[in-house]
Structure formats: C-alpha cells, structure tokens
Amino acid sequence: MTAKMHLGYDLSWIQLEGRWRLPGSWTNATYPDIRIFKELALIAERGLLDFMFWGDGTGIPSTWKGNRDAAVHWGVGWPRQDMSPYIAALSQITSRIGFGLTYSSTYMHPFYTARLLNSLDHVTNGRMAFNIVTSSRKADAQNYGFDELMAHEQRYERMEEFVHVCKSLWASVEPDAFIWDRETGQMADPSKVKAIEHRGKFFNVMGPLPCVPSPQGRPVLVQAGASPRGIRASANFADMVFAASPGLEKQVRHRQALDAALTAEGRDPLSVGIVWDVVLIVGETEEDAKRRHQQLLSAVPLEAVGAFMSHGLGYDLSTLPDRFTVEEINAEIVKRNASPVAFLNTTAGIDPKETITKKDFYEIIRHHTAGYDHAIVGTAAQVADYLEEVFVATGERGGFMIAHPPAVPRDLLNIVDFLVPELQRRGRFRKEYRYQTLRENLLES
Numbered sequence: 038m039t040a041k042m043h044l045g046y047d048l049s050w051i052q053l054e055g056r057w058r059l060p061g062s063w064t065n066a067t068y069p070d071i072r073i074f075k076e077l078a079l080i081a082e083r084g085l086l087d088f089m090f091w092g093d094g095t096g097i098p099s100t101w102k103g104n105r106d107a108a109v110h111w112g113v114g115w116p117r118q119d120m121s122p123y124i125a126a127l128s129q130i131t132s133r134i135g136f137g138l139t140y141s142s143t144y145m146h147p148f149y150t151a152r153l154l155n156s157l158d159h160v161t162n163g164r165m166a167f168n169i170v171t172s173s174r175k176a177d178a179q180n181y182g183f184d185e186l187m188a189h190e191q192r193y194e195r196m197e198e199f200v201h202v203c204k205s206l207w208a209s210v211e212p213d214a215f216i217w218d219r220e221t222g223q224m225a226d227p228s229k230v231k232a233i234e235h236r237g238k239f240f241n242v243m244g245p246l247p248c249v250p251s252p253q254g255r256p257v258l259v260q261a262g263a264s265p266r267g268i269r270a271s272a273n274f275a276d277m278v279f280a281a282s283p284g285l286e287k288q289v290r291h292r293q294a295l296d297a298a299l300t301a302e303g304r305d306p307l308s309v310g311i312v313w314d315v316v317l318i319v320g321e322t323e324e325d326a327k328r329r330h331q332q333l334l335s336a337v338p339l340e341a342v343g344a345f346m347s348h349g350l351g352y353d354l355s356t357l358p359d360r361f362t363v364e365e366i367n368a369e370i371v372k373r374n375a376s377p378v379a380f381l382n383t384t385a386g387i388d389p390k391e392t393i394t395k396k397d398f399y400e401i402i403r404h405h406t407a408g409y410d411h412a413i414v415g416t417a418a419q420v421a422d423y424l425e426e427v428f429v430a431t432g433e434r435g436g437f438m439i440a441h442p443p444a445v446p447r448d449l450l451n452i453v454d455f456l457v458p459e460l461q462r463r464g465r466f467r468k469e470y471r472y473q474t475l476r477e478n479l480l481e482s
C-alpha cells in the first residue's frame with residue numbers, strides 16, 4: 038500500500054513580516070480577528086489536513102541595533118496572542134482537525150502546562166498536539182526573569198524533566214478513576230488517583246493532576262530539535278518530530294540521526310515520523326504561482342529582515358564586519374547559547390568557509406526571511422512531485438508542515454483545492470478522517 042503523508046498548516050507567521058498586507062491576506066480584517074481563524078479552520082478541515090499549528094515566542098525582537106524599534110515599526114515577531122483560547126473556540130466549529138500549540142519548557146511550569154493541555158484536550162475532544170520548545174531568543178528569556186539565555190544543554194535537560202513531569206501528571210489519574218455513581222455518591226476511586234512525588238533538578242511537583250483524564254490521555258507530543266542534543270530529546274519523548282527543510286541531503290542525515298537516537302532509547306524508528314517544514318506556493322498555473330512567489334519579496338523591507346534574523350539567531354547582524362565567513366559568525370552565535378545549527382540551516386546555500394560581503398549576505402537573508410529562497414513554487418502536480426521525492430527519500434514516515442503561507446486565506450485555498458486532490462489522486466493523502474482523535478489520525482501510516 039502507498040504510504041500516506043500527513044499535512045499540518047503553520048499559522049504562526051500569517052500576521053508577521055509584512056504577510057498581512059499581501060493581496061489575498063486578511064481582507065477586511067486585522068490580526069487577531071477570530072473570524073479569519075474560523076474561516077481558516079473550516080477550509081483546513083474541508084481539506085482533511087491533520088492539524089493547524091501555532092509556534093510561539095513571547096519577546097518582541099530587540100537584538101537588532103539593541104532595541105525593538107524596527108520590530109515594532111514593521112511587525113517583526115509581534116504581535117502574538119496566546120492561542121489557547123482561540124483553539125477552544127475553533128474546536129467548537131470543527132470536529133476532526135487537530136490543533137498544535139507551543140509552549141516553552143524553559144519558562145513555563147509543567148504543572149500549569151499539563152493542566153491547561155488536559156482541559157484543551159477535553160474541549161477539543163482529543164485533538165491537541167503540544168510542541169515543546171526550549172526557546173533560543175533573548176527577548177523571550179527577559180520576560181521570564183533571565184538576563185541571558187540558559188545554556189543550550191541545560192535547556193534540553195530541563196525540557197526532558199519538564200516532559201517527564203507532564204507525562205507523570207497526565208497518568209496520575211487512571212482513565213477509569215471516575216465512577217460518578219449518583220446512588221452511592223462516590224465520584225472517584227482513591228486507588229486510581231496517585232501523587233507523583235517528583236523531586237528533580239528543576240521541578241518539585243507532588244501531583245496528582247486535579248483533572249479528569251482527557252480523551253487522548255495526553256496531547257500528541259511534538260519536538261523540533263535539530264542539534265545532536267535536540268535530536269536526543271526528540272528520541273526521548275516525541276510522538277512526532279518537526280524539522281526544517283535545509284535540502285534533501287541534510288534531511289536524509291537528520292532522519293538517520295533520529296533513527297539512531299530512537300534505537301538508542303529503545304524505541305522503534307518506524308513509529309516516529311518527521312513533519313518537514315516547507316514553504317509551498319501552489320498556483321492553478323505555473324505562471325500564477327511564480328507571480329505570487331515574486332510578491333513575497335515586496336513584503337519585507339530590509340530593516341525588518343535585520344530585526345527578524347537577529348532575533349532568531351541571538352546575534353545583532355547590524356554589527357557584521359564588511360567581510361566574514363558563516364563559520365566565524367556561527368561560532369559567535371554558539372558562544373551566546375542560541376541554537377548551534379539554526380544559522381547553518383538558514384544559510385544552507387552558502388559555503389560556511391567562504392568569505393562573503395555584508396551586502397551579498399543581506400541580499401541572501403532578505404530572500405530567506407521572505408521564504409523566497411526555499412519556497413517550492415508551481416502547479417499542484419509540480420509541488421506534489423517535490424513532496425513525494427522528499428517523503429520517499431526520508432523513509433515515508435510523517436509528512437509536511439506547510440509553513441509561512443504568504444497570504445491567508447488565499448494560499449490555504451490553493452492547498453486545499455489544488456494540492457490535496459492531486460495528492461489524493463496519487464494515493465498519498467487521506468480521503469476522509471478515519472478517527473476522532475488527532476493521535477489516531479496523525480500517527481496512522
């Protein structure tokens with residue numbers, strides 16, 4: 038049987054970096070008008086997508102030139118609402134599509150997070166995924182009492198303990214603990230409700246979770262580590278992995294590294310898919326797709342690019358020397374405890390040892406910020422060819438997260454009306470939701 042892909046739709050950026058003003062975006066509405074999100078949820082569910090996704094970061098970018106002016110002016114990395122109440126509302130007008138929500142294990146507390154996600158899993162009737170991130174941006178850290186980023190290794194140590202506590206809490210009340218016997222008045226069975234008595238390096242949590250077990254028991258756990266330490270964390274607990282698409286060769290290596298890490302954890306590599314982050318511009322014709330692709334470049338002014346990239350990398354790119362190598366700059370980024378691999382992935386097209394000028398570099402990152410350099414552009418058939426190639430080369434497990442859509446709802450309609458039918462014709466995508474919960478729909482192969 039032909040293995041099927043899973044598809045997520047990333048709504049983290051639809052109001053950011055100039056996308057809000059492209060043709061077909063937010064017409065007669067401004068962020069965070071829930072009516073646009075409702076429209077998107079209905080379209081995405083009509084397209085049988087697995088889930089809608091929201092990433093998170095809480096700091097307004099301030100690394101570029103040491104202040105937040107450019108970010109505030111151009112709408113870089115902000116505004117960003119907490120999406121949990123939105124998900125609750127969207128779940129009431131849909132019945133099958135899942136919802137991916139992000140919180141940082143570096144700043145949040147596992148007890149609060151476990152309880153919140155339990156409630157969301159009830160409200161959505163078992164359609165929650167939880168993307169756990171360590172957060173690599175200083176502006177986020179400063180909102181939670183840290184002057185500098187916690188060391189990369191320590192952030193991951195904390196993440197693993199955070200997830201262990203959450204999982205223990207979600208299991209602390211057994212699925213059949215509640216009796217609700219109106220005759221006797223007994224509500225629950227004390228032998229099925231247990232404290233977790235966790236005492237660890239980062240957290241002390243007694244438990245149990247004071248909640249009714251949710252339809253999925255716990256949300257689908259997603260993680261996007263790309264460094265060797267991050268991949269080890271994925272192997273430790275993730276049900277599904279998110280990853281960037283820096284080129285097929287690196288993606289095949291990522292898949293191999295994850296498989297080895299899963300085997301080392303005693304888990305079956307076949308059971309954990311990777312959902313690759315892709316920018317797709319699907320047109321009814323190739324010309325139409327190319328025209329929309331071109332529009333991306335008009336969305337982001339140069340100053341916004343500097344603010345965007347400096348925030349993500351934890352390095353003020355306005356201080357770049359006139360000539361440098363990617364390798365030299367990456368060494369500076371690593372010193373500041375941000376991701377050791379994110380800059381290398383961002384500049385995948387440049388030889389890390391080659392000297393480049395600041396001017397050429399800015400042009401490259403302008404294309405990157407807009408998603409222009411890594412967008413897959415074409416008709417549904419052309420885009421489906423690309424997706425199939427990556428899917429097959431990386432072991433036919435997981436699928437794709439359609440990220441950074443230039444303009445919504447316009448671009449989501451093109452995915453649902455053109456790409457989805459093409460993938461269905463090829464036997465690569467579902468023709469109906471078979472199950473109620475996200476876990477069952479998403480982890481089905």
Ligand SMILES: Cc1cc2nc3c(=O)[nH]c(=O)nc-3n(C[C@H](O)[C@H](O)[C@H](O)COP(=O)(O)O)c2cc1C
Nearest residue numbers: 092093170172261262263264267279280281314376
């Ligand atoms: C699809 C995808 C979504 C991500 N979402 C977030 C996010 O919402 N917030 C965040 O701080 N980091 C996010 N990240 C970054 C990852 O959590 C991770 O830090 C990054 O891939 C670098 O790997 P490392 O932490 O192992 O160095 C995302 C990465 C990917 C590929």
